[in-house]
Amino acid sequence: MMYEFRVSEMAEEFGVHRNTIRNWINAGTLPAKEGPGRKYLMKFEDYQALCEKFGREPLIKPSSYVDLEKVQKYEESKGMPVPMELGYTEKTIYSDAEWADTCMTCGTCASACPIAGVDGLDPRKIVRMAVLGMEDELNEMNWPWKCTMCAKCENACPANVQIMALMRRLRGLRDRDLVPGPIHKGVVTCLERGNNLGIPKDDFVFLCEELGEELEEEGLTGFKTPIDKVGARVMVTVNSKEPFAEPDDMKYWWRIFHAAGESWTIPSENWEGVNWGLFSGDDESMKTVVGRLVDNMRRLKCEVLLLPE
Ligand code: SF4
Ligand code: SF4
Secondary structure, eight states: OEEEEOHHHHHHHHTSOHHHHHHHHHHTSSOEEEOSTTOEEEEHHHHHHHHHHTTOOOOOOGGGBOOHHHHHHHHHHTTOSSOOOSSOOOOOHHHHTSSGGGOOOOOHHHHHOTTTTGGGOOHHHHHHHHHTTOHHHHHHOSHHHHOOOOOHHHHHOTTOOOHHHHHHHHHHHSOGGGOOTTHHHHHHHHHHHSSTTOOOHHHHHHHHHHHHHHHHHTTOTTOOOOBSOTTOSEEEOBOTHHHHHOTHHHHHHHHHHHHHTOOEEBOSSSOBOOOTHHHHTOHHHHHHHHHHHHHHHHHHTOSEEEOOO
16 A cells, blocks of 8 residues: 655654755655655655554544556656666665654754763764765764764653664674774684684683682582573573683682572683674674574573673
8 A cells, every 4th residue: 555645744744844845755664655746755654653652542534545547657758668666765874864854953963972082072963964865975984983882862852863883883884804903803713613712612611610619619609600501590601811811700600690599601612702703793693693592592492691891
């Protein structure tokens, strides 16, 4: 079912400026196409989704239903050989910015940002640049990488612009070779070797067993590190920095589990609890790492996943 509307009607219905509706249409954020009589057409489901975004009930009038024959004739008269597809959203930073066009440039985000001004960082400017389609400029600048992703800007925004999603999308656009710092290298190492620092399985298992023996000597009678224990209730993940540099930190957790009588285990492989794809904007790698944890959960038949990090 199609919904037919005038830009002015839609603007009034959603309480935004008519230019905002045009911008949404041009950017693909609002999947609509031009129809006869200076009206636009969109799928009813897309109209419903828009209503949901604005937290309101759909206000469809019977006169809004479309005569599809009329549309076809119009497209033929305009010499459109293939009818334009509806529901197509071009993948741009703008369309991923989730209604960035609702930004009123009020600056509340900038005043909420704890690092506004560091290297000139200004979330309001980032949102404006995204709305204006300045993808290349945004891709080259370091602001998205300075951002701590604390989300204070987004929480403060009166227009519900998803600034965090925009920041992550910008990070994801950068060539992987140009991702600053070690985070992308950590992602690659994790994909290749199961954890961000590439600790071999044998070394990890040896360390865990050794720490378990120490705990036993320190008074936890009968303690043995439960590695790959099938049927444990909780599967515990580990930040690779702990076995690498601060192994004693793991023992604090284990003492608590022991005192609580918890049934828990650590997988011998793919135990990394820190997913650096989150920080590098790499959704595909994130998905792979999460998938491995899920596989471990299934293999060990655990009920609860613990990410102490
Ligand atoms: S707080 Fe929201 S509406 Fe205001 S400038 Fe920032 S993004 Fe725009
Ligand atoms: S998420 Fe980034 S831009 Fe937003 S307030 Fe935090 S540091 Fe500032």
